[in-house]
Amino acid sequence: MKANLILEKPHGWPRSTIVAKAESCSSCGVRLVDRGSTTFACPQCAETVIGRCKQCRDQSVTFSCAKCGFVGP
Ligand SMILES: [Zn+2]
Numbered sequence: 001m002k003a004n005l006i007l008e009k010p011h012g013w014p015r016s017t018i019v020a021k022a023e024s025c026s027s028c029g030v031r032l033v034d035r036g037s038t039t040f041a042c043p044q045c046a047e048t049v050i051g052r053c054k055q056c057r058d059q060s061v062t063f064s065c066a067k068c069g070f071v072g073p
């Protein structure tokens, strides 16, 4: 009996399908490593990625977009 299990990796596996993430908090600059941190596109221009660490989220520290100047929590 033949084993028909062929585990083949697809060619050109898309390694960068994930939207770019911010590496550091846009408010305090701390590296985003905690699970409580988040990154998202600027709500206004969507051209920059905002990063927020858990601490800044908890304290509702404002961030600002370097591109359009949007300021928000
Ligand atoms: Zn922060």
Ligand SMILES: [Zn+2]
Pocket (backbone or CB within 6 Å): 042, 043, 044, 045, 046, 047, 048, 065, 066, 067, 068, 069, 070
């Ligand atoms: Zn913006």
